[in-house]
Amino acid sequence: MARFVIMSDSHITEGQEFNKDIFKMGVDLICSIKADFYFHLGDIVESGTLADYKLAEELLLPIKNRLIFIPGNHDARNVGDRLYGEFYGDREFEMETKIDGTKFYITGLDSSIPDQNSGRVGRRSRHTLSKRLDQLDDDLIKVVVFHHHLLPIPNTGRERSTIDDAGDMLKVLLDYDVDIVINGHRHISNVYKITDGSHELIVINNGTFSANKTRYRELHSFSIINVIPEEVTTSRIQIYTNKEKKVTKKYRHHPALRFGGEKLCRIVHISDTHFTHGREFQEANYDKAVELINKSGADVIVHTGDVTNEAYRLSYKIAADKLSKLQLPKVIVPGHRDCYAIGWELFPEMIGPMDPVWESPNLKIIGINTSLLEEEVGSVGRFELQKVLDEIHATKEQKIVVVAMHHHLVPVPNTKHVASLTDAGEVLSALGKSGVDLVLTGHKHITWSVQVEDAIISNCGSLSSAKVLSLAGNVFNILDVYENGYVQIDEVSLDENMRRTTGRFMIPVLK
Numbered sequence: 232m233a234r235f236v237i238m239s240d241s242h243i244t245e246g247q248e249f250n251k252d253i254f255k256m257g258v259d260l261i262c263s264i265k266a267d268f269y270f271h272l273g274d275i276v277e278s279g280t281l282a283d284y285k286l287a288e289e290l291l292l293p294i295k296n297r298l299i300f301i302p303g304n305h306d307a308r309n310v311g312d313r314l315y316g317e318f319y320g321d322r323e324f325e326m327e328t329k330i331d332g333t334k335f336y337i338t339g340l341d342s343s344i345p346d347q348n349s350g351r352v353g354r355r356s357r358h359t360l361s362k363r364l365d366q367l368d369d370d371l372i373k374v375v376v377f378h379h380h381l382l383p384i385p386n387t388g389r390e391r392s393t394i395d396d397a398g399d400m401l402k403v404l405l406d407y408d409v410d411i412v413i414n415g416h417r418h419i420s421n422v423y424k425i426t427d428g429s430h431e432l433i434v435i436n437n438g439t440f441s442a443n444k445t446r447y448r449e450l451h452s453f454s455i456i457n458v459i460p461e462e463v464t465t466s467r468i469q470i471y472t473n474k475e476k477k478v479t480k481k482y483r484h485h486p487a488l489r490f491g492g493e494k495l496c497r498i499v500h501i502s503d504t505h506f507t508h509g510r511e512f513q514e515a516n517y518d519k520a521v522e523l524i525n526k527s528g529a530d531v532i533v534h535t536g537d538v539t540n541e542a543y544r545l546s547y548k549i550a551a552d553k554l555s556k557l558q559l560p561k562v563i564v565p566g567h568r569d570c571y572a573i574g575w576e577l578f579p580e581m582i583g584p585m586d587p588v589w590e591s592p593n594l595k596i597i598g599i600n601t602s603l604l605e606e607e608v609g610s611v612g613r614f615e616l617q618k619v620l621d622e623i624h625a626t627k628e629q630k631i632v633v634v635a636m637h638h639h640l641v642p643v644p645n646t647k648h649v650a651s652l653t654d655a656g657e658v659l660s661a662l663g664k665s666g667v668d669l670v671l672t673g674h675k676h677i678t679w680s681v682q683v684e685d686a687i688i689s690n691c692g693s694l695s696s697a698k699v700l701s702l703a704g705n706v707f708n709i710l711d712v713y714e715n716g717y718v719q720i721d722e723v724s725l726d727e728n729m730r731r732t733t734g735r736f737m738i739p740v741l742k
């Protein structure tokens with residue numbers, strides 16, 4: 232077994248932002264713990280000033296020789312990135328080692344951007360990491376650490392200041408079979424298991440060590456992470472009380488996925504049609520899609536918003552006419568473009584309910600309107616989220632439960648990650664634990680699917696918008712669910728006349 236001690240976000244300063252007494256208590260606790268690795272994941276200091284760095288040098292002296300450091304955004308304030316190099320050396324590190332017969336590869340990355348709260352790993356660092364990971368033996372446990380959070384996490388308020396290349400970074404981590412990612416930044420601890428269907432990744436967030444800016448009921452803490460092959464146990468240690476909270480996650484390399492039994496249902500997922508009178512709407516591709524979808528044998532079509540391009544009455548008339556050509560049951564939720572001005576009145580009048588619920592013998596689909604008036608960002612909201620959870624839990628029969636919304640929940644590759652859903656952390660955490668099987672989203676015009684905890688989250692590209700962000704062009708998805716819980720997601724490209732499988736997963740409740 233390998234043991235990691237993780238501290239983060241100490242925010243050392245002479246000001247009131249820093250709790251010196253707690254810091255000293257925490258250092259004493261860490262000095263009493265025997266571990267293989269001791270990491271500080273950044274935001275060592277509060278303001279990046281010389282005074283802060285000198286104070287940190289003094290206070291960290293009892294454990295400095297044990298610690299391996301990486302910088303956070305606060306360390307890079309006020310030209311603090313230069314001081315970081317003078318006090319701590321390289322901003323990044325890598326090592327290969329063997330603990331109790333198990334081989335590890337561990338690397339730390341600099342995600343800070345001077346004078347910005349958000350972060351970035353960067354194209355060059357991602358490329359270097361990809362090449363390095365590709366050269367490693369398969370039997371190594373691969374650990375990547377950086378300051379900023381990778382996925383939205385709960386109990387942190389408005390979602391913001393992640394790495395802006397989170398989607399591309401997540402893809403690299405999954406493509407190259409990284410086992411564990413450890414972050415800080417948001418002053419709250421959290422653990423997710425995420426998979427692309429072929430590899431499972433544990434993502435761990437660490438709380439604040441000694442900043443007075445604590446969140447919810449979590450006070451100052453550090454983490455002890457015990458790792459054995461295919462199992463990670465994270466213990467959050469509360470400094471003042473020395474209380475411990477454990478979370479154990481098992482992960483698998485290349486789990487076996489194969490369909491079994493009869494097909495329970497088929498869902499066609501479309502999004503971002505952008506109906507309008509103009510070149511933004513690719514009518515020929517839409518008409519081609521209608522023909523294919525009507526012959527698909529699907530049980531239902533789910534449209535995840537941006538039905539229209541600008542919510543004009545003419546756009547809604549075109550939408551109503553074009554959608555009527557689809558001859559299968561439809562569940563349609565609005566996107567932010569549908570809710571400009573009078574769109575709030577036109578959508579219910581010409582399309583249907585903004586929060587639809589649809590059921591069949593095998594399926595229950597719950598639609599959420601995440602749009603805000605004339606805002607590109609969206610929100611589910613506390614009351615609406617509870618209503619959705621109640622609807623999920625009220626499903627007494629064993630059905631496939633699907634939630635549909637416009638705004639994406641997890642970072643999407645090839646796009647700059649901004650918090651398009653302001654309460655993404657609360658929603659992702661709640662849905663991942665709720666028993667929902669599928670979460671269908673749109674917004675980013677790119678197909679991408681992962682599974683966070685038990686929920687498969689599938690993003691669909693644009694069906695008929697001229698704003699094509701994918702090499703596949705205009706697309707729709709086909710999702711097939713089988714009796715043994717196997718789910719296959721295929722993307723159908725209208726420009727390339729091609730169908731390819733983009734995701735294979737297992738629904739745990741049906742396994």
